[in-house]
Amino acid sequence: MSSTTALRSLNINNINPHIKEAKYAVRGELAVRSQTYRDQLSKGEQANLPFDKVIAANIGNPQQLDQKPISFFRQVLSLLENPPLLEKEQILEEGLGYKKDVIERAKWLLQQVGSVGAYSDSTGAKAIRESVAKFIERRDGFPAVANDIYLSAGASSGVNTLLHIICAGPQTGILVPIPQYPLYTASLSVLNATCVPYLLDESKNWGTDLEAIKTSYKKAVSEGTDVRAIVIINPGNPTGASLSEEDVKAVIDFAAQEKLVVMADEVYQTNVFKGKFHSFKGVLRKMQKEDPEKYKNVELASLHSVSKGMVGECGHRGGYFELCGFDPEVQEQIYKFVSISLCAPVIGQCLVELMVNPPKEGEPSYELYKQEYEGIFTGLQKRAMALYEAFKEMEGVECEEPQGSMYLFPTITLSDKAIEAAKKENKSPDEFYASRLLDATGVCVVPGSGFGQKENTLHFRTTFLAPGTEWVGRITKFHQEFMDEFR
Amino acid sequence: MSSTTALRSLNINNINPHIKEAKYAVRGELAVRSQTYRDQLSKGEQANLPFDKVIAANIGNPQQLDQKPISFFRQVLSLLENPPLLEKEQILEEGLGYKKDVIERAKWLLQQVGSVGAYSDSTGAKAIRESVAKFIERRDGFPAVANDIYLSAGASSGVNTLLHIICAGPQTGILVPIPQYPLYTASLSVLNATCVPYLLDESKNWGTDLEAIKTSYKKAVSEGTDVRAIVIINPGNPTGASLSEEDVKAVIDFAAQEKLVVMADEVYQTNVFKGKFHSFKGVLRKMQKEDPEKYKNVELASLHSVSKGMVGECGHRGGYFELCGFDPEVQEQIYKFVSISLCAPVIGQCLVELMVNPPKEGEPSYELYKQEYEGIFTGLQKRAMALYEAFKEMEGVECEEPQGSMYLFPTITLSDKAIEAAKKENKSPDEFYASRLLDATGVCVVPGSGFGQKENTLHFRTTFLAPGTEWVGRITKFHQEFMDEFR
Numbered sequence: 003m004s005s006t007t008a009l010r011s012l013n014i015n016n017i018n019p020h021i022k023e024a025k026y027a028v029r030g031e032l033a034v035r036s037q038t039y040r041d042q043l044s045k046g047e048q049a050n051l052p053f054d055k056v057i058a059a060n061i062g063n064p065q066q067l068d069q070k071p072i073s074f075f076r077q078v079l080s081l082l083e084n085p086p087l088l089e090k091e092q093i094l095e096e097g098l099g100y101k102k103d104v105i106e107r108a109k110w111l112l113q114q115v116g117s118v119g120a121y122s123d124s125t126g127a128k129a130i131r132e133s134v135a136k137f138i139e140r141r142d143g144f145p146a147v148a149n150d151i152y153l154s155a156g157a158s159s160g161v162n163t164l165l166h167i168i169c170a171g172p173q174t175g176i177l178v179p180i181p182q183y184p185l186y187t188a189s190l191s192v193l194n195a196t197c198v199p200y201l202l203d204e205s206k207n208w209g210t211d212l213e214a215i216k217t218s219y220k221k222a223v224s225e226g227t228d229v230r231a232i233v234i235i236n237p238g239n240p241t242g243a244s245l246s247e248e249d250v251k252a253v254i255d256f257a258a259q260e261k262l263v264v265m266a267d268e269v270y271q272t273n274v275f276k277g278k279f280h281s282f283k284g285v286l287r288k289m290q291k292e293d294p295e296k297y298k299n300v301e302l303a304s305l306h307s308v309s310k311g312m313v314g315e316c317g318h319r320g321g322y323f324e325l326c327g328f329d330p331e332v333q334e335q336i337y338k339f340v341s342i343s344l345c346a347p348v349i350g351q352c353l354v355e356l357m358v359n360p361p362k363e364g365e366p367s368y369e370l371y372k373q374e375y376e377g378i379f380t381g382l383q384k385r386a387m388a389l390y391e392a393f394k395e396m397e398g399v400e401c402e403e404p405q406g407s408m409y410l411f412p413t414i415t416l417s418d419k420a421i422e423a424a425k426k427e428n429k430s431p432d433e434f435y436a437s438r439l440l441d442a443t444g445v446c447v448v449p450g451s452g453f454g455q456k457e458n459t460l461h462f463r464t465t466f467l468a469p470g471t472e473w474v475g476r477i478t479k480f481h482q483e484f485m486d487e488f489r
Numbered sequence: 490m491s492s493t494t495a496l497r498s499l500n501i502n503n504i505n506p507h508i509k510e511a512k513y514a515v516r517g518e519l520a521v522r523s524q525t526y527r528d529q530l531s532k533g534e535q536a537n538l539p540f541d542k543v544i545a546a547n548i549g550n551p552q553q554l555d556q557k558p559i560s561f562f563r564q565v566l567s568l569l570e571n572p573p574l575l576e577k578e579q580i581l582e583e584g585l586g587y588k589k590d591v592i593e594r595a596k597w598l599l600q601q602v603g604s605v606g607a608y609s610d611s612t613g614a615k616a617i618r619e620s621v622a623k624f625i626e627r628r629d630g631f632p633a634v635a636n637d638i639y640l641s642a643g644a645s646s647g648v649n650t651l652l653h654i655i656c657a658g659p660q661t662g663i664l665v666p667i668p669q670y671p672l673y674t675a676s677l678s679v680l681n682a683t684c685v686p687y688l689l690d691e692s693k694n695w696g697t698d699l700e701a702i703k704t705s706y707k708k709a710v711s712e713g714t715d716v717r718a719i720v721i722i723n724p725g726n727p728t729g730a731s732l733s734e735e736d737v738k739a740v741i742d743f744a745a746q747e748k749l750v751v752m753a754d755e756v757y758q759t760n761v762f763k764g765k766f767h768s769f770k771g772v773l774r775k776m777q778k779e780d781p782e783k784y785k786n787v788e789l790a791s792l793h794s795v796s797k798g799m800v801g802e803c804g805h806r807g808g809y810f811e812l813c814g815f816d817p818e819v820q821e822q823i824y825k826f827v828s829i830s831l832c833a834p835v836i837g838q839c840l841v842e843l844m845v846n847p848p849k850e851g852e853p854s855y856e857l858y859k860q861e862y863e864g865i866f867t868g869l870q871k872r873a874m875a876l877y878e879a880f881k882e883m884e885g886v887e888c889e890e891p892q893g894s895m896y897l898f899p900t901i902t903l904s905d906k907a908i909e910a911a912k913k914e915n916k917s918p919d920e921f922y923a924s925r926l927l928d929a930t931g932v933c934v935v936p937g938s939g940f941g942q943k944e945n946t947l948h949f950r951t952t953f954l955a956p957g958t959e960w961v962g963r964i965t966k967f968h969q970e971f972m973d974e975f976r
Contacts, residue, residue, distance in 0.1 A: 009786045011655075011717045011750045014818035018657045021826050029611055029828035037610070065604040076571045083836075084567035086560075090584055097577055117552040119802040123524070124516055155642060155806070158830050166679070168498075170505045188829045192653070230498045261498045299496045315606040317835035319642070319806075331501035339508050341516035342675045343645050347834040348804035349570075 024191035026184050027452025032436060033060055036446040053444035057473045059464040060446040062239075062408045064314030068381075068469040071315065072374050074104060074367040075356045081108035082118045082352055101366035111352050118348045124341040126153025126322070127348070130355045134322050137358035142284030150325045152336065153354060155346045156316070157269045157307040158185055160323040164265060164303050167336055168231050169195035175227035177218060177262070179210070181411065181453035181461070183239040198222040198229055201456055204413070207402050208241035210234065212252045219260065231263035232256075234282070237270040237406030240453045240463035242386075244274050244406035250285045258300050266304040269321070270407040272311035275383050277405065283326060302326040308353045310408065312378045320350030320357075385466040386410065392474045396481050408467060411450070414460045420488035432460040438484060443476040511678035513671050514939025519923060520547055523933040540931035544960045546951040547933040549726075549895045551801030555868075555956040558802065559861050561591060561854040562843045568595035569605045569839055588853035598839050605835045611828040613640025613809070614835070617842045621809050624845035629771030637812045639823065640841060642833045643803070644756045644794040645672055647810040651752060651790050654823055655718050656682035662714035664705060664749070666697070668898065668940035668948070670726040685709040685716055688943055691900070694889050695728035697721065699739045706747065718750035719743075721769070724757040724893025727940045727950035729873075731761050731893035737772045745787050753791040756808070757894035759798035762870050764892065770813060789813040795840045797895065799865040807837030807844075872953040873897065879961045883968050895954060898937070901947045907975035919947040925971060930963040 014022070040056045048054055058066060065071060077100055080087070087093055088109060093100040114129035115122060125131065131148035138146035154160035165186075168174065175196040178186045182199075190197045200218040203211040215232070222229050234253055236245045257264045266282035283304050290297045307321035325333060345351075360375075361367040386404035393401040393412045401412035416431050424434030432449035439462075440446050450461030501509070527543045535541055545553060552558060564587055567574075574580055575596060580587040601616035602609060612618065618635035625633035641647035655661065656677070662685040665673045669686075677684045687705040690698040702719070709716050721740055723732045744751045753769035770791050777784045794808035812820060832838075847862075848854040873891035880888040880899045888899035903918050911921030919936035926949075927933050937948030 009748075010814070010816055011748045011788055012819050013816050014822070016657060017654050017819055017822060021654055021822050024825065024829065026825055026829050029825075029831075061608065063608045064606075066607040071604065071606050073573075080567040080571035080574065083570055084563045086586060087567065092579065092582070092584055095579070097579055099573060115804070117558065117804065119551075119558050119804045120553040121548065121550045121803045155834065156831065162830065167504050167508055170503060185829060192826075192829070261496075263498045301498055316608045316831070317602070317604065317606045319832075319834040327497070329497055329500050332499050332504055335501070335504060335508050338511065338513055338516075339679075342511065342513050342672060342679070343649065344516075344643065344803070345806075347642065347806040347837060349836055350834060 020192050020194045024188040025452070026188045027448055028061055028184060030452065032440055032446055032448070036060070036440060036444070039440075039444060051444070052442060053476070056444045056446065057468045058446055059468060059473075060448045062310060062465050062467065063316055064310075064408070064467050065317070067467045069314045069378055069467065070374070072313065072360075072371060073099065074361055074371050075313070075315070075353060077104045078108045078111070078356055079349060079352060081105065082111055082349065085112055088112075103361060103365045103367050107356070111355060115348055115352065118352065120348065122153075122345045122348050122351060124337060124345055126151070126346055126351050126354075130351050131322075133355050133359050134324070138283060138324060142281055142287060144284065144287035146283075146324060150328075150333075152323050152325070152340060153346045153351045154321045154323060154340075155319040155350065156309055157267065157305040157321045157323075159319070159346065160305045160321055161185055161265070161267070162189060163336060163340055164323065165189045165193055165195070166339060167332065168263060169193040172196060173226065173228050175222045175229040177215065177229060177232035179233065179235060179238075181240050181450065181455055182233070183235055183267070184452055186233055187454070196222070196227050198227060199454060202238070202241060202243070204402070204456070204459075207405060208238055208243035208411070209245060210249045210253055212256060215253070215256060229260070229262065231265055233265045233267065235267040236282075237273055237279070239267075239270065239407050240409050240411045240448070242402065242404055242407050242409050242411060244277055245280065246277070247280045247285060250280045250282055251289065254282065254286050254289055254297070254300060258297050261299075263301040263303065266302065268304055269307040269310045271306065273382065273408055274406040275386060275404050279406075283324065286326065298327075300327050303328075308350065308357050311357075312375045313353070313357050314378070315353055318350040318353050319347050320353040321346075322354055382408070382466065385469075388471055389464070389466045389474055392478055396478060397485050399481070404466070408465050409463050410466060411453075411461050411463050414462065416460060417485070417488045420484070423488060432462060435460070435484065436462050439477065439480055442480045442483075443473070445473055445477055507679050507681045511675040512939070513675045514935050515548055515671060517939065519927055519933055519935070523547070523927060523931070526927075526931060538931070539929060540963070543931045543933065544955045545933050546955060546960075547935045549797060549952050549954065550803055551797075551895070551954050552804065554954045556801045556865055556954065557861070559800065559847075559858060560586065561848055561858050562800070562802070562840060564591045565595045565598070565843055566836060566839060568592065569598055569836065572599055575599075590848060590852045590854050594843070598842060602835055602839065605839065607835070609640075609832045609835050609838060611824060611832055613638070613833055613838050613841075617838050618809075620842050620846050621811070625770060625811060629768055629774060631771065631774035633770075633811060637815075637820075639810050639812070639827060640833045640838045641808045641810060641827075642806040642837065643796055644754060644792040644808045644810075646806070646833065647792045647808055648672055648752070648754070649676060650823060650827055651810065652676045652680055652682070653826060654819065655750060656680040659683060660713065660715050662709045662716040664702065664716060664719035666720065666722060666725075668727050668937065668942055669720070670722055670754070671939060673720055674941070683709070683714050685714060686941060689725070689728060689730070691889070691943070691946075694892060695725055695730035695898070696732060697736045697740055699743060702740070702743060716747070716749065718752055720752045720754065722754040723769075724760055724766070726754075726757065726894050727896050727898045727935070729889065729891055729894050729896050729898060731764055732767065733764070734767045734772060737767050737769055738776065741769065741773050741776055741784070741787060741789075745784050748786075750788040750790060753789065755791050756794040756797045758793065760869065760895055761893040762873060762891050766893075770811065773813065785814075787814050790815075795837065795844050798844075799862045800840070800844050801865070802840055805837040805840050806834050807840040808833075809841055869895070869953065872956075875958055876951070876953045876961055879965055883965060884972050886968070891953070895952050896950050897953060898940075898948050898950050901949065903947060904972070904975045907971070910975060919949060922947070922971065923949050926964065926967055929967045929970075930960070932960055932964055
């Protein structure tokens with residue numbers, strides 16, 4: 003394409019350079035190509051493709067694949083959208099499925115928000131923030147207050163807000179795990195701040211490695227970077243790790259020592275298959291109880307979302323973050339910043355309420371809720387294990403046992419011949435592999451380079467959301483053929 | 490409060506300075522205070538306050554006040570939230586209110602998006618973007634294409650995206666009308682770009698004044714600013730103006746001559762009480778037909794929203810922008826940028842579909858839709874006129890006749906004594922007036938300085954969304970007392 007500099011105000015060479023620098027592979031070239039394949043298939047153009055279905059294993063989008071929404075949640079939301087239904091006795095009839103607790107919750111929420119079509123307070127409806135605070139109290143066993151809770155349009159919007167406040171220019175550094183979810187590096191590019199990468203320890207199930215964190219921190223500081231915060235994703239994306247309490251403690255201790263904000267991305271807190279989820283908030287409060295002087299000023303922002311877990315309502319863009327230990331003047335600036343975009347989607351806010359306050363034992367909707375919730379959990383666990391077992395059998399593939407989140411992040415070892423072939427196509431070896439995989443099988447994964455990976459290692463991230471095992475078989479078959487081709 | 494510099498990572502002196510600089514008065518100090526009053530009243534603490542109700546005339550939030558949602562829209566949304574209802578014959582029974590076209594539309598939308606709980610494409614569901622394109626074609630009489638439509642979380646998010654792309658640093662200048670909706674100046678502060686203000690002409694019903702635009706443009710260019718875009722809000726916020734076709738043409742002509750992106754904020758396009766709405770897209774295409782050579786490369790971004798008009802669904806955060814004449818490489822970067830936040834809320838996207846494709850004559854839901862739509866329109870017009878008539882009677886108040894949008898922006902002339910009293914409280918005179926108004930009446934308006942105003946003029950912005958005339962009487966009474974006090 004010829005340059006349009008002379009013709010237009012905007013061209014690729016004069017727009018915001020920080021947007022140009024940003025990378026976001028989860029929805030990058032392969033995702034776009036997979037959409038083209040999907041369009042071709044929907045037009046009946048199967049003949050041109052060696053597969054009859056595209057599997058979007060590139061993105062944690064549960065309801066795009068197989069996960070059904072939780073009935074209680076959606077029933078309440080439907081009444082919030084159509085309040086006249088609340089006045090109709092008929093909706094309680096057997097057939098329509100509305101139970102009394104559904105109606106009560108919808109009425110209560112409508113009292114709180116007025117209409118889901120009205121803007122709420124900038125930080126979200128107060129009553130819902132109070133529900134979130136109570137949820138956090140129950141989860142952690144320590145108090146929480148509504149004024150420190152900010153409802154957001156998914157966790158992404160919360161991360162965007164926090165990084166906007168923290169980053170004051172190129173000299174600001176943020177410690178980001180490698181591999182990471184690329185929201186972090188992309189946002190830091192857009193904000194023209196400095197990403198200070200620290201490597202996770204693949205040999206220890208992708209746990210945090212305090213020595214690696216310290217080394218990265220010291221190096222950045224010695225280069226003049228003002229390191230202000232550390233990002234932790236737990237359970238891990240893309241790694242699937244679930245941190246031990248000791249790992250969480252070590253990070254908080256380090257943050258206290260170096261006065262770093264801890265940004266705890268905990269959107270997968272209910273996707274834990276092995277061990278137990280340890281919230282940063284809960285661990286911090288325990289440490290503060292034991293040594294108040296040392297830990298009292300630790301600044302923690304912890305994020306959660308309706309997009310993941312058994313809720314899986316990505317499309318509704320609901321979430322929240324909680325602040326602990328932040329300077330009140332800084333919180334005022336956060337309030338102003340979120341005001342500029344008015345408020346998070348109100349129906350998404352209501353979904354946050356439902357997530358933190360699901361039906362309780364003895365309530366009419368409880369049995370169905372429990373059955374649906376457990377069904378999703380078990381299904382995810384089974385799929386994770388099936389995929390893990392398949393990866394274990396593949397030549398040159400190593401994979402940690404699934405612990406949490408929605409992803410596996412296997413290592414792949416490719417031959418020199420494959421690496422050479424990638425080079426010829428101007429691709430990194432993992433991009434080359436993922437690209438071939440998509441073209442051959444219709445399975446879309448994200449190359450490890452989209453998340454960052456240790457030098458001379460190769461990975462890909464796949465969700466385990468897709469149902470069945472047929473698509474896993476497709477990967478196995480492709481992999482064998484790929485290995486044979488480049489032997 | 491003592492400085493916390495020594496204790497914490499973040500404090501008011503080291504956070505992002507551009508966030509600190511940003512101002513957003515619509516949800517500023519007065520809005521916060523009005524919320525405190527509302528809380529007091531809800532706790533039964535009337536005794537302390539000289540009013541028994543807070544009127545939020547500070548923000549265009551129709552459903553917070555009196556505007557009822559359109560039934561057809563909400564019925565469809567309720568089925569999208571609770572798809573099992575679609576299989577129940579009962580919902581077609583008289584009492585529940587669902588008509589056949591509601592069910593058909595919900596089924597069609599579900600086919601397109603899969604689940605409203607799933608992420609859509611980054612730029613929004615394709616089928617909905619196609620509906621938007623057809624709507625624009627019908628509105629303007631010129632073709633539109635889905636690939637140039639970007640669904641957004643309200644228009645605010647669209648503005649945020651566009652300014653992120655356009656602004657490359659402090660040298661980038663954007664022409665912004667004064668008075669303006671503070672989203673523009675706030676976003677430019679956050680992006681550390683330069684606002685190039687141009688004054689609207691109050692004497693011509695707040696129309697655009699080409700000479701004023703040219704003068705501002707030349708001054709900025711002579712100071713080394715790279716002016717890249719011009720923002721137009723039509724119908725006007727806060728002014729209530731509705732531009733003539735000549736005004737629109739003059740802006741496009743100027744933009745073509747100086748190679749400026751035109752950012753047309755057209756969220757109030759159906760709130761027009763006098764004359765007719767002239768879309769920038771339609772006028773541009775006409776100009777291109779008459780003189781293709783001169784206008785072929787004009788870059789136009791026009792924004793629309795579900796928040797305003799007779800839809801009034803702010804809380805759902807739905808909207809779109811259409812691009813014309815943009816460089817494809819720039820559009821690729823826009824795609825990447827919006828991908829980082831994944832997608833606009835899907836239920837809000839569905840509301841965009843309903844807004845651009847409401848029931849047609851002959852369809853089962855048409856009569857009720859028409860009745861509701863016209864009822865809202867007439868109600869707003871009546872309220873606007875009643876408020877206008879009241880302002881006309883007030884001493885020292887001048888107000889343009891309502892033309893469009895949801896606001897009146899009267900000029901107030903205050904005595905030297907009042908201005909002196911404001912100074913003593915460290916307030917601008919209009920802030921002082923609006924603050925007194927809130928404390929005395931519970932009516933929350935936004936001082937003109939929150940939008941920018943010509944030197945030595947004073948205004949306030951009020952919505953005319955609140956029902957009844959009692960609150961207008963409260964303003965009249967306060968105003969007289971205020972004038973008397975400072976005579």
